[in-house]
Amino acid sequence: DADIPKPVLEVITRLRELGHPTYLVGGCVRDMVRKVHPKxxxxxxxxxxxxxxxxxxxxxxxxxxxGTVTVVTGGNHVEVTTFRSEGDYLDGRRPSSVSFERDIVKDLSRRDFTINAMAYNPLDRELVDPFGGQVDLAAKLIRCVGSALERFSEDGLRPLRAVRFAAVLGFTLDPETRDAIPATLAVFRKVALERVREELLKLLLSPRAETGLHLLADTGLMECFLPEVAHADAESVRLARAAVQAAPLDADLRVATLLADIDTATQAKELCLRLKFPNKSADLIGLLVEHAKLETRVDDADPALRRLLARVGLVNLPALLAVAKARVQARAPERLPAVEALASRLEALAAAKPPLSAKELALTGGDIMKTLGIGPSPKVGEATRYLVESVLDDPSLNTADALRALLTAWAARGP
Ligand code: ATP
Ligand code: MG
Incomplete structure (x- = not known):
């Protein structure tokens, strides 16, 4: 109770003074009962x-x-929602209607899991727990309120939420709840993919991401929205799970680690766009997947590694190294020292800030035209690419004099 912010208590007090039964509900009650600080x-x-x-x-x-409004008191925002029940779900996504209710139990009975269906009145220290939420919390069980088959048929997102809560809380699925998942996958397939993405990210960022992914594969959910991952052989899926668990707690990095071994980087990027990831994330994840298999490059010489830096971009190097290390740690731990040595070489090369693109050449486009004695033409592009390749091979060539000498020799060689 000491945890409850004052503005929240004030809102509850005011509404109760006016005669309206008012409670804390949902995740915060679950967390207070578990003695965890609510978000x-x-x-x-x-x-x-x-x-x-x-x-x-x-x-x-x-x-x-x-029925949701936000009360603003002294700069604080408190969300207040009127008790409600939901009409029939006709499409597996949204209730056909919402009605306001006067009874807290009606409101609790529309909620997904018993542990999320408790209410607490902090003024009288009264816990409303009509579905056995406390017992399930103690037993570490995710159990639907009422019939799992019915609840999953109403809203196809709930099975994924069940798995997500299992991963976040380290709980198990009650058998009836678990068995209802394969039986209602057709409803799950109708859910908007941005809602799926949100739950997937919470799962991937949870302390038990590996277990969550295992449950996803086991129940058939993964097959519905990550077929590229689910179709791999069982051993590959197991290794991908372990790699995710080893990756830093960052959404893009964990997704890239999960996808690192699907067929192509293009597929990985398309998968992200399908799940409505922002373009920026999809691009980064595609790039990381494309280059993640760093253990294949441990024997590369510096010019090849500078070309890798040019492709990946210096800002993305830490992300690439994190994904590559997590992947190798799970798949081939004996190769981790070699990959770590390669990572150090890449970091040292990057720290030297070598020229990696035309922007960083010691000659401008104008300088190049002047040296060649030509005006704008495709030849300028060719010459620029030649110079970039030359400095990728040997960055010490990136001085105006050396580049002019290279250009003159290049032009003399002819087409
Ligand atoms: P978190 O700590 O991850 O936010 P939470 O329990 O607060 O967990 P939310 O997704 O924020 O989860 O939802 C708040 C509450 O709304 C839940 O505790 C649950 O009671 C109810 N709820 C949310 N989504 C659904 C759903 N799809 N079906 C039924 N009830 C739901
Ligand atoms: Mg919440």
Whole structure:
């Protein structure tokens, strides 16, 4: 209780003074019962959205059609949602209607899992737990509220949420809940892929990402939205899981590690775009997948490594090294020292800030035209590429004099 922020308590107190039953609900109650500090505090009340708006000076109608408003008190934002129940789900994605309710138990019964379906009134220290959430928390079980088959058929995202919570909390799936997943995959396939991505990222960033991925593969969920990963042989999937677990806690890095061994980098990028990753992430992940197999390059000479740096970009080098090390650690730990030595060489090469592109040449395009005695033409591009290749081979050539001498010799050689 000491954890509950004052503005949240003030909102609950005010609504209760006005006679509206009001509670903390969802994830924060689960976390308080587990004695973990909640991330955010959601308030649910019997008051209608208009009544909440009238009770406070400043209210933002954040999602008023679903009954959610944000109360602003002294610069703090508190989300308050009216108790509600949901009409039938017709499409596996969204309820056909939402009705406001006066009874907290009605609100709790629409929630996904027993551990997420508790409410707490901090003023009277009263816990409302109609579905055995405390017992399941103690037993470390994810169990649907009511019939798992029905709940998963209503909203196809719930099976993935079940696996995500299992990974985040280190819990197991209750058998009935687990068995309902393969039976309702057709509904899961209809879910908007950005909702899938959000749950996948939470799973990948959890302390038990490896277990979460195992459950995804085991229940058939992975096959639905990551077929490129799921189709690999069992051993490859196992190694990819272990690699993810070894990767730093960063969404793009963990996705790249998961995808590092699918057929092509283009496929990896397309997979990310399909899951509605921002373009920037999809590009980075594609690039990391393309170059992740660094153990194949341990014998490369410096010019080849500078070309690798040019392709990857100096800013992305730390990300590439992290993915490559995680991957090799899981797949071939005996090769880790060689990859680490290669990583040090790449870092040293990068630290020398070598010229990697036309921008960094000691001659400008104008200088090149003047030296060759020509105007703008495709030949300027050819000459520039020749100079870039030359300095990638030997960065000490990147002086105006040396590049002019190279150009003159190049032009004299003719086409
Ligand atoms: P986290 O700590 O990851 O935010 P959370 O429990 O707060 O966990 P949210 O996704 O923020 O999870 O959802 C808040 C609450 O809303 C849940 O605890 C659950 O009661 C309810 N909920 C969310 N999504 C669904 C859903 N798809 N079906 C039923 N209830 C849901
Ligand atoms: Mg939450």
């Amino acid at each position: 955010d505090f959601d308030v649910a009340t019997s008051a209608l959205p208009e009544e909440v708006q009238r009770a406070f000076r400043k209210v933002i109608p954040t999602g008023i059609q679903h």
